[in-house]
Amino acid sequence: MAADRTRRAVLAAGAVCLPMLAVSGCKGVGALAAPPRPAPDVAILRAAIAAEELMIARYDAVVRGSGQLAAVLRPLRAEHRAHLAQLRSRLIVPPAAAARSAAASEERSAAAAEERSAAASPSPAAAAAPALDGASGRGSSDAGSGSASHGEPADVPAGRAAAISFLQGAERAAAATLLRKLPAVSPSLAQLMASVAASEATHVAALAAAGGTA
Amino acid sequence: MARTRPRPAAANEASALQAALAAEHAAVYGYGVVGAYLSGAALTAATSDWVAHEVARDSLEAMLRSAGQQPVAAAVAYRLPHRVHSSAGAMSLAVTLEDRVATAYLGVVAVTSTRIREFGARELLATAMRAASWRGRTVAFPGFPAGALHTARG
Numbered sequence: 032m033a034a035d036r037t038r039r040a041v042l043a044a045g046a047v048c049l050p051m052l053a054v055s056g057c058k059g060v061g062a063l064a065a066p067p068r069p070a071p072d073v074a075i076l077r078a079a080i081a082a083e084e085l086m087i088a089r090y091d092a093v094v095r096g097s098g099q100l101a102a103v104l105r106p107l108r109a110e111h112r113a114h115l116a117q118l119r120s121r122l123i124v125p126p127a128a129a130a131r132s133a134a135a136s137e138e139r140s141a142a143a144a145e146e147r148s149a150a151a152s153p154s155p156a157a158a159a160a161p162a163l164d165g166a167s168g169r170g171s172s173d174a175g176s177g178s179a180s181h182g183e184p185a186d187v188p189a190g191r192a193a194a195i196s197f198l199q200g201a202e203r204a205a206a207a208t209l210l211r212k213l214p215a216v217s218p219s220l221a222q223l224m225a226s227v228a229a230s231e232a233t234h235v236a237a238l239a240a241a242g243g244t245a
Numbered sequence: 246m247a248r249t250r251p252r253p254a255a256a257n258e259a260s261a262l263q264a265a266l267a268a269e270h271a272a273v274y275g276y277g278v279v280g281a282y283l284s285g286a287a288l289t290a291a292t293s294d295w296v297a298h299e300v301a302r303d304s305l306e307a308m309l310r311s312a313g314q315q316p317v318a319a320a321v322a323y324r325l326p327h328r329v330h331s332s333a334g335a336m337s338l339a340v341t342l343e344d345r346v347a348t349a350y351l352g353v354v355a356v357t358s359t360r361i362r363e364f365g366a367r368e369l370l371a372t373a374m375r376a377a378s379w380r381g382r383t384v385a386f387p388g389f390p391a392g393a394l395h396t397a398r399g
Contacts, residue, residue, distance in 0.1 A: 110385040117386070117394050210366055218355035222388070225354045225366040229347075229373035229387040236374060237383050 083115040206231040268349035269302040270319035282335035343376035351388035
C-alpha cells in the first residue's frame with residue numbers, strides 16, 4: 032500500500048514537472064529518487080564533534096591518572112564540553128541514523144589519525160608525538176588507535192609533565208585542524224570553528240602555566 | 246571588455262574589515278590608557294599588545310585600500326567602558342578591548358573570501374591569547390558575546 036502510494040506520488044510529481052521541463056529545468060523523478068548529498072559542513076562538523084569527544088576522553092584519562100592536575104584541567108575540560116555541545120547543536124541528525132554508534136567510533140579513530148597528521152607539520156608538538164607513542168608501547172601503526180571499546184584513549188602518557196605536554200600537543204593539533212578546514216564551511220560554522228580553535232590555542236598557554244612547556 | 250562589476254560579497258567584506266579596523270583603533274587608544282597604570286612585566290606585556298594592535302590596524306588599512314576602500318579613521322578620543330584608577334582597572338580594560346576586537350574579527354571570519362577569512366581567524370586567535378592572559382583564565386568561545394551561545398554545560 033505504502034509503496035503504491037509512493038509510486039503514485041512520484042508519478043504525480045513527474046506529471047506536474049513534465050510540462051515545466053522546458054521552461055524551468057525541473058529535474059523530475061530523479062530529484063525525488065536520491066536524498067540530497069550532505070553539504071561539506073556536515074562531514075566537517077562530524078569530524079569536529081569526533082575530535083572534541085576524543086579531547087574530552089583524553090582530559091578524563093589525565094584527570095583520573097593525576098588527581099593533582101584536576102583543578103587545572105577541569106575548567107579546560109568544561110570548555111571542551113561546551114564546544115562539543117555547541118558543535119552537536121549545529122548538526123541536524125536524520126532519524127534513520129541507526130548505525131550511528133558504529134560510525135562514531137570509526138570517526139573518533141579517524142579524528143585521532145587526522146590529528147597526528149596535523150601534528151606532523153613542523154611545530155613543537157611534532158617533536159613530542161613520536162616519543163610519546165613509543166613510550167606508551169604501541170607501534171607507529173595508525174589503524175585502531177583511539178578506538179578502544181569504552182572510549183578510553185590508550186595514548187595518554189604517565190607522569191604530570193608528559194601528560195600536560197601531551198594535552199598541549201593535542202590542543203595545538205585540534206586548533207590547526209579546525210583552522211585548515213575554515214575555507215570549506217559556511218560563514219556561521221566558520222565563526223564557531225574559528226572561536227573553538229582560538230579557545231584551544233589559549234588552552235596550550237593555560238597548560239603551560241600548569242607545568243608544561245610553552 | 247570586461248566591466249568591473251563589484252562582487253556581491255565585496256560589500257560584506259569591506260564592512261567586516263571596517264568594523265575590525267574601528268575596533269583596532271579603539272584598542273590602540275585604550276592600550277595607551279592601560280599602559281599608563283601598569284609597570285614592570287605587566288607594562289611590557291601591555292606595550293607588546295599595543296604594538297600588535299598597531300600592526301593589525303595597519304594590515305586592515307592596507308587590505309581596505311587594496312580593495313579600493315577608504316579606511317575608517319580613528320576618533321580623536323574614545324569613551325572608556327569604565328574609569329581606570331588602578332592596575333586592576335587597567336587589566337580589566339585590556340580584557341574589554343580584546344573582547345571587542347575579538348567580536349569584530351568574528352565578523353571577518355564570516356566573509357567568503359578565503360584569504361580574508363583566514364586573516365580574521367588568525368587575528369581572533371591572537372586576540373583570544375591576549376585576552377586570556379589579561380583575564381587570567383580562558384573562555385570557551387572567544388569573540389562570541391557572553392550568552393550568545395546557549396550550551397548545556399556538563
